[in-house]
Amino acid sequence: MPIGAGCVKTKGKERNGGVASKELWKLPNLEPLPFLCYAAPLIRMGQNLYHKVFDRHCVAQLPSGQYQLFIGLHLIHEVTSPQAFAMVREQNLNVPFPELTFATVDHIIPTTGAGRQRPLQDPLAEEMLQHIEQNTADFGINFFSPEKGEQGVVHVVGPERGLTQPGMTIACGDSHTSTHGAFGTLAFGIGTSQVADVLATQTLAMAKLKVRRINFTGTLKPGVYAKDVALAYINRLGVNGGVGYAYEFAGEVIDRMTMEERMTVCNMAIEGGARCGYVNPDQTTFDYLKGRDYCPEDESWERAVADWESLASDSDAVYDDTIEIKGEEIEPFVTWGITPAQSVGVVQDLPAVDSFDEADQLVVKEAYEYMSFEEGQPIAGTPVDVVFIGSCTNGRLSDLREAAKFVKGKKVASGVRALVVPGSQEVDRQAIEEGLDQVFSEAGFQWREAGCSMCLAMNPDQLSGNEISASTSNRNFKGRQGSPTGRTLLMSPAMAAIAAVEGKVTDVREHLEN
Amino acid sequence: MAGEIVSTLTGPGIPLRGNDIDTDRIIPARFLKCVTFDGIGEHAFKDDIKGLAAKGETHPFADDRFARAAILVANQNFGCGSSREHAPQSLQRWGIRAIIAESYSEIFYGNCVSLAIPCFTADHETCAKLQDVIESNPEAEFTVDIAQSTVTGPFGSITLQIQSGAQGQLLDGSWNARASLLENLDAAKAVASNLPYVSSYT
Numbered sequence: 001m002p003i004g005a006g007c008v009k010t011k012g013k014e015r016n017g018g019v020a021s022k023e024l025w026k027l028p029n030l031e032p033l034p035f036l037c038y039a040a041p042l043i044r045m046g047q048n049l050y051h052k053v054f055d056r057h058c059v060a061q062l063p064s065g066q067y068q069l070f071i072g073l074h075l076i077h078e079v080t081s082p083q084a085f086a087m088v089r090e091q092n093l094n095v096p097f098p099e100l101t102f103a104t105v106d107h108i109i110p111t112t113g114a115g116r117q118r119p120l121q122d123p124l125a126e127e128m129l130q131h132i133e134q135n136t137a138d139f140g141i142n143f144f145s146p147e148k149g150e151q152g153v154v155h156v157v158g159p160e161r162g163l164t165q166p167g168m169t170i171a172c173g174d175s176h177t178s179t180h181g182a183f184g185t186l187a188f189g190i191g192t193s194q195v196a197d198v199l200a201t202q203t204l205a206m207a208k209l210k211v212r213r214i215n216f217t218g219t220l221k222p223g224v225y226a227k228d229v230a231l232a233y234i235n236r237l238g239v240n241g242g243v244g245y246a247y248e249f250a251g252e253v254i255d256r257m258t259m260e261e262r263m264t265v266c267n268m269a270i271e272g273g274a275r276c277g278y279v280n281p282d283q284t285t286f287d288y289l290k291g292r293d294y295c296p297e298d299e300s301w302e303r304a305v306a307d308w309e310s311l312a313s314d315s316d317a318v319y320d321d322t323i324e325i326k327g328e329e330i331e332p333f334v335t336w337g338i339t340p341a342q343s344v345g346v347v348q349d350l351p352a353v354d355s356f357d358e359a360d361q362l363v364v365k366e367a368y369e370y371m372s373f374e375e376g377q378p379i380a381g382t383p384v385d386v387v388f389i390g391s392c393t394n395g396r397l398s399d400l401r402e403a404a405k406f407v408k409g410k411k412v413a414s415g416v417r418a419l420v421v422p423g424s425q426e427v428d429r430q431a432i433e434e435g436l437d438q439v440f441s442e443a444g445f446q447w448r449e450a451g452c453s454m455c456l457a458m459n460p461d462q463l464s465g466n467e468i469s470a471s472t473s474n475r476n477f478k479g480r481q482g483s484p485t486g487r488t489l490l491m492s493p494a495m496a497a498i499a500a501v502e503g504k505v506t507d508v509r510e511h512l513e514n
Numbered sequence: 515m516a517g518e519i520v521s522t523l524t525g526p527g528i529p530l531r532g533n534d535i536d537t538d539r540i541i542p543a544r545f546l547k548c549v550t551f552d553g554i555g556e557h558a559f560k561d562d563i564k565g566l567a568a569k570g571e572t573h574p575f576a577d578d579r580f581a582r583a584a585i586l587v588a589n590q591n592f593g594c595g596s597s598r599e600h601a602p603q604s605l606q607r608w609g610i611r612a613i614i615a616e617s618y619s620e621i622f623y624g625n626c627v628s629l630a631i632p633c634f635t636a637d638h639e640t641c642a643k644l645q646d647v648i649e650s651n652p653e654a655e656f657t658v659d660i661a662q663s664t665v666t667g668p669f670g671s672i673t674l675q676i677q678s679g680a681q682g683q684l685l686d687g688s689w690n691a692r693a694s695l696l697e698n699l700d701a702a703k704a705v706a707s708n709l710p711y712v713s714s715y716t
Binding site: 056057062064065070072079091107122125127168173174190196202203205207239244273304307359362363370458477479 | 531532533534536538539542543544546547548549550551561562564565589590591594595596597598599600602617618619620621624625628629638678679680682683686688690691692694695696698699701702703705706709710711712714715716
């Protein structure tokens with residue numbers, strides 16, 4: 001089937017693709033446009049990856065005006081799936097494509113060896129774990145369990161096993177599903193009713209998004225990482241700047257990034273309000289995937305690469321919006337507030353309330369009050385109580401390697417509780433093989449087992465009281481790390497590592513020579 | 515399998531001021547440790563309620579004046595953050611039937627449609643005015659009309675916006691997309707058979 005031929009009919013009626021025009025294509029309208037799915041290949045202009053992949057997966061247009069999109073990879077975890085399986089059972093439905101769904105356990109699982117003994121100490125956590133075990137067994141779904149050594153944060157496991165491949169549509173009951181966009185996929189976070197939709201039909205009802213290309217030009221300065229790139233675009237465009245958009249991340253900075261760095265950038269698209277974000281597949285993507293468990297081999301691999309290359313955005317592709325961010329202007333960022341857009345460069349002072357739009361001043365004041373910070377104070381030097389290195393944003397091997405560079409031969413500052421939590425059991429094994437666990441342990445970090453851990457604190461790893469945490473995770477929302485008064489400063493793994501050693505927020509660039 | 519037709523909803527209002535109120539605040543993560551949504555309404559805004567109580571203030575969701583409220587009026591980017599359907603489930607089970615806000619996070623919005631909670635949008639002035647009216651008259655009944663896209667209260671009637679797709683789904687009871695999706699299962703299988711990766715590029 002040729003690309004784009006997927007959506008020719010709506011409820012049996014032929015759509016006339018020929019009437020679509022350039023103007024229609026560019027209409028700044030959130031509502032689905034009836035001709036778009038089919039018309040794009042007929043008008044001679046470049047297409048971006050979003051539309052190519054969307055069209056290929058389009059099943060039908062629904063009466064609501066939305067499109068029915070086939071989902072090529074469905075990932076599930078223990079928190080958002082039990083009610084979905086219950087919905088499927090209540091309606092007596094089948095799971096027609098069980099081989100396209102993969103499960104793991106990440107949010108609730110304790111990260112200490114003793115804590116993982118069954119039954120889990122927390123009866124609610126144990127019940128959720130039992131549910132995912134039973135549900136996956138009942139419906140013939142592959143479960144990456146701790147016992148098999150395959151468990152990890154869902155957005156770490158999918159890519160490392162080679163499940164995430166360019167040109168796929170991916171859904172998961174988890175907002176950070178945008179991570180998988182790093183491979184040139186359309187990857188959507190969904191709610192539990194939609195998890196049931198995918199289980200029962202392998203499809204979702206989706207509106208078409210607009211596409212904003214964000215070009216990161218030039219080069220990043222030393223001490224500036226993928227996490228800073230993510231915090232930079234959220235700072236620039238705001239936490240709701242991406243609503244209605246898919247973000248295409250491009251430019252020299254992205255071209256030079258490793259796959260793990262690209263995953264960090266795409267992971268936080270949702271924090272900028274964009275339902276999904278992606279990077280066009282290139283040689284870096286193919287090199288990462290080759291030889292992974294679920295990737296095609298031999299002639300199939302050659303066919304796959306040719307297909308993937310054809311899906312990248314055309315050089316003359318059209319976008320609804322394009323912006324440019326200069327790589328040289330990105331600083332090591334630290335969040336100071338209660339949204340991921342409330343951030344400053346590490347050498348900057350906290351902004352004045354009246355420097356914000358009037359509409360945002362309420363949440364800025366609320367942030368200052370919650371954080372017990374004052375406008376004008378420097379962020380550098382802020383004492384930290386806890387350091388958390390891990391999560392689907394920054395819990396991969398390269399993150400741990402980079403953090404370890406700043407920890408080697410040093411000691412965690414007195415009074416600081418520091419955790420390293422590998423993103424998966426595989427990351428754990430590789431890190432141990434390289435001796436990273438020793439580097440961190442000798443410095444006084446706790447080396448933990450794989451899970452979401454303190455990113456959202458649905459497990460024993462939590463802040464207490466109003467502790468301040470230097471965290472490599474993705475959200476600094478009120479109470480996010482488990483204490484209703486706990487405070488989170490988001491930053492890169494290198495910055496978090498230095499914060500652990502110094503006991504306070506520190507510019508990583510002062511330590512680059514070490 | 516058509517669901518309930520939702521055309522008008524009536525009840526007192528509840529104002530919730532501030533932009534970027536995320537789903538962690540609507541339902542803190544520890545209350546996601548559950549395998550059903552039963553009882554989740556009791557935990558709506560639990561930590562925000564406690565936080566304000568510690569300062570001697572009362573959160574709207576703990577304020578007796580709004581205990582019967584059904585129409586929530588919020589501001590920008592309501593429901594941002596986590597995809598947890600537990601958030602709108604919690605609001606619905608608390609008693610919220612409809613939401614009016616300046617804007618919504620997309621995942622939250624989609625979850626609300628799945629639960630037949632109409633999400634209207636209005637500009638800042640309208641939302642602020644509605645919040646003021648509710649604040650000064652918490653007993654007042656408001657009616658939202660899906661077809662007309664209006665809210666009617668002590669001040670008369672105000673026009674709101676609603677996405678036409680969701681509007682139609684509420685009005686014909688097709689807000690649960692699963693029935694429509696199931697109708698096209700054969701077409702979905704046909705699309706799958708043409709996706710090269712589904713057959714591992716063989």
